[in-house]
Amino acid sequence: MANDPIYLDHAATTPVREEVFEAMKPFYGPRFGNPSSTHRWGRDARAALDEARERIANCLGAHPDEVSINSCGTEGDNMAVLGTWRTLRAQGRNAVVTTPIEHKAVLAATHQVAHEGGEERLLEIDKNGVVCTPSFDALVRDDVAVCSIMWVNNETGVLQDIPTLAERAKARSVVFHTDGVQAFGKVEIDAKTQAFDLLSISGHKIGAPKGIGALYIRRGTPLEPLLHGGSQDRGRRPGTENVAYAVGLATAAELAVKERESHWATQQRLRDALETIILEHIPDAVVHSRGAKRAPHVLNVSIPGTDSESLLMALDLRGIACSGGSACQSGSITPSHVLTAMGVDSTLAAAAIRMSFGPMNDDATVTRVGELFPKLVAKARSMAAA
Amino acid sequence: MPKERVLVAMSGGVDSSVAAAMLVDQGYDVVGVTMKLFCYGDDVPDRPCCSLDSVNDARRVCEQLGVPHYVLNLESRFGHDVIDNFVDEYVRGRTPTPCVRCNTFTKFRDLLHKADGIDARWIATGHYARVADGALHRAEDQNKDQTYFLWGIDRAVLPRMLLPVGDMTKAQTRELAHRLGLTVVADKPESQEICFVPDGHYTRIIEQRLGAETPALQPGPIVTGDGTYVAQHEGYARYTIGQRRGLPGGFPHPMYVVAIRPADRAVVIGPRDELIGRGVVAREINWLADAPAVGDTVQVRIRHRATLAAGEVVRLDTDEIEIALDEPVLSITPGQSIVLYRDSLVLGGGLIERAHHDDERPLRRALPIMAA
Numbered sequence: 122m123a124n125d126p127i128y129l130d131h132a133a134t135t136p137v138r139e140e141v142f143e144a145m146k147p148f149y150g151p152r153f154g155n156p157s158s159t160h161r162w163g164r165d166a167r168a169a170l171d172e173a174r175e176r177i178a179n180c181l182g183a184h185p186d187e188v189s190i191n192s193c194g195t196e197g198d199n200m201a202v203l204g205t206w207r208t209l210r211a212q213g214r215n216a217v218v219t220t221p222i223e224h225k226a227v228l229a230a231t232h233q234v235a236h237e238g239g240e241e242r243l244l245e246i247d248k249n250g251v252v253c254t255p256s257f258d259a260l261v262r263d264d265v266a267v268c269s270i271m272w273v274n275n276e277t278g279v280l281q282d283i284p285t286l287a288e289r290a291k292a293r294s295v296v297f298h299t300d301g302v303q304a305f306g307k308v309e310i311d312a313k314t315q316a317f318d319l320l321s322i323s324g325h326k327i328g329a330p331k332g333i334g335a336l337y338i339r340r341g342t343p344l345e346p347l348l349h350g351g352s353q354d355r356g357r358r359p360g361t362e363n364v365a366y367a368v369g370l371a372t373a374a375e376l377a378v379k380e381r382e383s384h385w386a387t388q389q390r391l392r393d394a395l396e397t398i399i400l401e402h403i404p405d406a407v408v409h410s411r412g413a414k415r416a417p418h419v420l421n422v423s424i425p426g427t428d429s430e431s432l433l434m435a436l437d438l439r440g441i442a443c444s445g446g447s448a449c450q451s452g453s454i455t456p457s458h459v460l461t462a463m464g465v466d467s468t469l470a471a472a473a474i475r476m477s478f479g480p481m482n483d484d485a486t487v488t489r490v491g492e493l494f495p496k497l498v499a500k501a502r503s504m505a506a507a
Numbered sequence: 508m509p510k511e512r513v514l515v516a517m518s519g520g521v522d523s524s525v526a527a528a529m530l531v532d533q534g535y536d537v538v539g540v541t542m543k544l545f546c547y548g549d550d551v552p553d554r555p556c557c558s559l560d561s562v563n564d565a566r567r568v569c570e571q572l573g574v575p576h577y578v579l580n581l582e583s584r585f586g587h588d589v590i591d592n593f594v595d596e597y598v599r600g601r602t603p604t605p606c607v608r609c610n611t612f613t614k615f616r617d618l619l620h621k622a623d624g625i626d627a628r629w630i631a632t633g634h635y636a637r638v639a640d641g642a643l644h645r646a647e648d649q650n651k652d653q654t655y656f657l658w659g660i661d662r663a664v665l666p667r668m669l670l671p672v673g674d675m676t677k678a679q680t681r682e683l684a685h686r687l688g689l690t691v692v693a694d695k696p697e698s699q700e701i702c703f704v705p706d707g708h709y710t711r712i713i714e715q716r717l718g719a720e721t722p723a724l725q726p727g728p729i730v731t732g733d734g735t736y737v738a739q740h741e742g743y744a745r746y747t748i749g750q751r752r753g754l755p756g757g758f759p760h761p762m763y764v765v766a767i768r769p770a771d772r773a774v775v776i777g778p779r780d781e782l783i784g785r786g787v788v789a790r791e792i793n794w795l796a797d798a799p800a801v802g803d804t805v806q807v808r809i810r811h812r813a814t815l816a817a818g819e820v821v822r823l824d825t826d827e828i829e830i831a832l833d834e835p836v837l838s839i840t841p842g843q844s845i846v847l848y849r850d851s852l853v854l855g856g857g858l859i860e861r862a863h864h865d866d867e868r869p870l871r872r873a874l875p876i877m878a879a
Contacts, residue, residue, distance in 0.1 A: 431624045434577045438538065438625055445607060504624050 126440035127486055130273050131326075131479025132303060132419055133444055137369070138211035138328035138480075144372040145330075155349050157353065166364045173364075180378045181312035181320070181337050189357050190367050193354035194302040197321025197336035198226035202269055203297040205319070206234050208343040209296070216240040218260050218268040221462035222276075224300055227269050228458075249413035250279040250331050250463045257286060266318075267296045271305035276459040276475060277410035277417025280308065289318035296342060302326055302334075304357050306377030307385060307416045318342045322374075324366065328480070329373035333366035338389045375405070388478045389417035394487045395476065396420055402495035403439040407469060410458060417477060420501070423472045427501040430454045432474060435497050441490055443476045511657050513629035513669060514622040515570070515574070515616055517541050519561030522633030522672050524568040524692045525680050529671040530631055531572050535832075538625060539569040539576040542618060544585040545610075567691050579616050581641045590610040590703060591797070594716045597709075597744040599722045600767035601842025604656070604811070605701055611659035619664060631669035638673075638851075641666045643853040648676040655811045658846045658856025659793050713744055729755065729771025732765065732781060743767050746774050746860040749782055751840030755763040784839035786831045786863030794855035798823065799847065805830070808838050809859065815848065828857055829862075 148169065154162030156170045178185040183218040183284070191197055206217050219227055219235045221243050235241040243255035252270060261268050268290050272283045283299050290297035298319035301310060305322045319342060324333035326479070338344060338357070350359030377384075399406055399422060409421040424432070429445035433454070436443055445454040459478075476490070513535045513873055517523040531537050541562045562578055569576035589608045596603035614632060622630045635646035635653045643665060646652040674679050675696075684693035698766040704712055714724060724742035731737060738755040740746070745753070750764040753777055763782055766775035787809060799805055800818050816836050822829035832846070839862035846856040 225635060428578055430577075431621060434538075434579075434621070436626055437575060437577075504620070 124304050124440065128481045128488065128491060129443050129476040129478065131481070132278075132330045132475065132477035133216055134325045134331065135328050135479050136272040136481070137330050138373060138376065138378060141329050141369045141372045145369045148368060153365070154364075156186070156349070156364060170364050170367055171412070172365040177335055177367075177374050180310075181322075181369075181373040182313040182315075183337050185342065186355070187312065187338050187348065188342060189338055189354050190362065190370070191334050191358055192332055192363075193334040194300065194321050194323035195198075195226035195348070195446065196223070197319075197334055197416045198224065198298075198300055198365075199230045200265060200317040200336055200344065201321060203229035203233060204344040204347060205267040205296050205298070205342070205344045206239055207237075208236070208352075210239060212258060214266040214295075216242055216263055216265045217293075218242045218244060218264075218265050219242045219290060220246055222246060222274055222279075223269065223271050224275060224302070224461040225458075227271070227300055231269070236493040239266070240264075242475055246463065247413075248356035248460060248464050249410045250274055250277055250459065252286065257289060261290055261293055261295050263295070263385055265293075267298055269298040269300065271300040273301075273307060273416040274410070274419075274459060275303045276301075276457055276473075277418070277463075278415040278417075279410040279475075280304075280414040280416055283317060284315045287318075289333060301418060303419075305374070306381055307418065309381070312337060312339065324370040324373060327373045328331075329369040331364055333363060333370045359423055361418070370401045385417050388482075391482055391484070391487050392417055392420050392476075393476050394484075395491055396422075396490035399494060401496055403474065407465075409463065409465065409473065418474045418477050420478075421460075422468045422474055422476075423460075423499050424501075426467060426505050427472050427498060429471060429473050432472075432497065432501055435450065436474075439493055439497065441493065443474050445473060445475065492496045510534055510626065511629060511784075512536040512538060513631050514538050514540055514618070514625065514627040514655040516633075517565040517620055517716065518633070519564035519692065519695075520698065521569075521684050521689070521692045521695050522635070522677075522680055523660045524577055524633070524852070525563070525691050526631055526633040526669075526671040527568065527574070528572055528687045528689060529683075530669065531574060533671075535629070535669075537572065537574040538627060539565060539574055539789045540621065541565045541571075541576070541701055542585075542613065543578055543580045543582055545582060545612065553654040564691050564695075571689065571691075579618070579621055580841045581613055584614050585609070590712065591716065593701075593709075593715050594843045595609050596715070597713055598721065598769065599842070600723075600769040602745060602840045602841045602845055605703075606656040607659050608842050610657050611661075614638070615660040615668070617663050619648075619667070622667075629662075629669050630666055631671060633672055634670050635677075636673045637669050638668045638670055644673075645848065645853065646673045650812075651677050654848075654853045655808055655844060655846050658795065658844060658853060659791075662795050662797070665795065672695060688773065710742065712743055715826050721734050722769070722772055725772060725773065727758065730777055732775060732777045737776065740774050743772055743774050748840040779837070781864070782837045783835045784837070784862035784864055785809070785835050786829060786865075787818075787839055787845055788827065788829050788847045788860045788863070789857035790827050792826060792828050792857040796849075796852055796854045799854055805838065805854060807832075808846045808848070808849075809836060810843055827860070829863075830866040831863075 133177035144218050156167040174188050175185045178188045219231050221384045231241050242260045245253040270281055288295045299317050301320045302323040318339040320337040322335050325331040346357050348359050353359050387463045405425050407423045433445050456470040513530055515527040517539045589605050590798040593603045619630050632682050635651040637644040643655050717855045723744035726739050727791045729737045729740050746764045754762050760778050763778045765777040765781040801820050801823050802822050807818050816832055817833040821831045841859050845859050845861050847854040
């Protein structure tokens with residue numbers, strides 16, 4: 122329909138896929154057991170959970186015991202940063218290295234490390250948001266417990282060369298974590314051939330429900346759990362497992378891996394088409410991270426002379442859902458820490474709009490947004506000039 | 508005909524929620540907006556600000572009404588126009604009413620600008636006041652009337668304002684909230700505090716902005732009108748005209764703050780007689796109707812909820828007005844607003860500069876009447 126609302130915010134979350142929903146259903150009915158129980162209901166649930174773990178492991182090139190199923194990307198990021206540092210600090214590895222453009226989960230966990238007496242080191246990034254290698258070599262030394270670098274940035278889509286960085290960390294015997302929440306289903310991830318030790322993924326970015334995620338933990342990686350309780354997941358993640366969601370995550374992960382290449386191509390075509398239209402109509406628009414390799418689903422553009430808050434409201438009222446910097450608790454938009462760290466000036470950062478593509482978009486999306494967006498921008502600019 | 512769009516400023520309270528509901532009912536295309544005006548502590552998760560709940564309430568009401576809701580960050584402009592001024596006024600020894608400036612600059616200027624951005628013909632709030640034919644009138648509910656806070660807005664904005672609850676009493680508003688099923692907000696207690704000073708300790712805001720060393724928070728003398736030293740105080744910003752609490756005793760009659768003198772950080776106290784004012788000089792005048800003429804009789808309010816007092820305009824310049832009061836009034840306070848009325852019509856207002864205490868009325872001077 123010509124007037125149906127358009128969802129252009131897939132980096133925020135995605136709808137649960139039909140296949141995922143179907144796969145989860147039995148666990149809300151007859152297969153309701155607790156995987157820790159020894160009776161038939163328990164055994165059935167346990168089998169489903171183990172199978173789900175194995176399927177997720179296959180998607181990552183991992184052994185099943187290297188997959189810790191948790192609640193979300195934030196949990197994985199926290200466990201990776203805090204769990205590693207708390208284990209290794211006593212061995213003279215008191216520093217955590219990360220970038221200023223991480224997700225708040227990694228940044229806040231790193232601040233927590235500093236709060237608990239550790240050292241926080243931030244890598245330099247260039248104007249596109251790419252980690253500078255000399256800075257990496259200077260900061261990732263043998264006093265570092267863990268180095269955490271996001272594979273695909275959630276705001277700009279910028280892609281880091283994680284395989285190379287992970288190798289460099291390995292050469293210094295530094296545990297390497299990557300937040301792979303936006304990367305999973307986009308880039309090729311293979312723990313067998315890539316040297317990362319820890320990788321977090323999240324279900325709701327790939328068509329599973331919110332509230333499920335996983336942390337890949339390479340065998341032998343020193344890691345203290347965040348939660349204390351029963352022996353579930355070898356004590357790494359105590360608490361009765363959400364079997365339905367684990368099955369949902371496994372199903373979504375398999376689909377994401379299967380469709381990875383075709384989705385990359387489609388999303389890149391749509392994104393680039395819209396980007397071209399926007400730049401044609403608004404020549405002074407600034408597309409962030411445009412000078413670097415980007416994941417195909419994110420288009421982050423600042424329109425000088427506008428503010429993202431007003432533009433987002435105008436877009437939403439016309440049925441187009443995008444996002445701005447990062448929303449705070451109240452839901453108001455604050456200038457993005459990512460863009461600020463990239464050296465984007467604050468006025469331009471406050472004018473950023475992130476459009477992120479996914480299964481709910483097609484050529485019609487590009488046509489409609491391409492037509493409407495420049496009009497709304499022109500109006501916003503005329504208002505600002507008045 | 509397409510529905511006319513209205514941007515409704517929603518605080519999460521019962522008044523603006525009912526206002527939004529009434530406008531939906533009247534067929535407007537309602538867009539709810541909650542302004543973020545000061546820090547909600549987004550980086551302090553263990554200390555969520557009380558106002559966060561208000562945002563959530565406003566959002567829930569909008570969901571219930573089936574209309575969009577947005578949070579708009581007006582923090583930096585509010586900080587500049589309202590909080591900085593609030594602090595400056597205390598430093599000048601005056602007692603500000605920040606709600607006036609919030610209405611003038613934040614709601615009916617900055618937020619109106621946002622309304623323009625989404626093609627909203629109208630802007631609505633939950634104020635108890637009425638707009639008719641481009642003029643502002645006192646609310647139906649005399650106890651709730653909020654026109655005292657609205658005198659500063661640009662007159663040109665009046666034809667775009669909708670104040671749906673201004674025709675109702677507070678009790679009727681609550682009743683309507685119940686009837687409309689707005690249970691989230693229907694029985695919410697009234698907020699009497701200044702929004703950015705939820706605990707009432709406004710000196711903390713002064714300290715935050717200017718540091719504890721600011722002269723307004725430094726010790727100074729409490730003196731009587733003839734200059735006699737009485738005691739030391741801990742900062743003149745802690746006092747307001749007419750205040751009795753916290754003053755030293757030992758006098759034959761109750762003593763009140765009668766003046767604040769930033770120049771020597773003095774707080775002047777005196778008996779009740781010294782609070783009596785017979786005239787008012789006000790500045791930063793704004794007219795919401797045609798300006799009165801010298802010699803006109805008007806009703807004035809010199810404090811929120813104060814009873815209306817009759818007076819006569821004895822002088823009128825572009826930026827200053829002088830009113831002679833028919834009956835003396837207590838505690839005319841510099842920095843507070845004076846609002847002028849003719850019956851229910853709000854003529855305009857200004858900021859009180861000083862009171863006249865003389866027994867005799869100020870002399871009438873024939874000055875040109877400036878056009879409004």
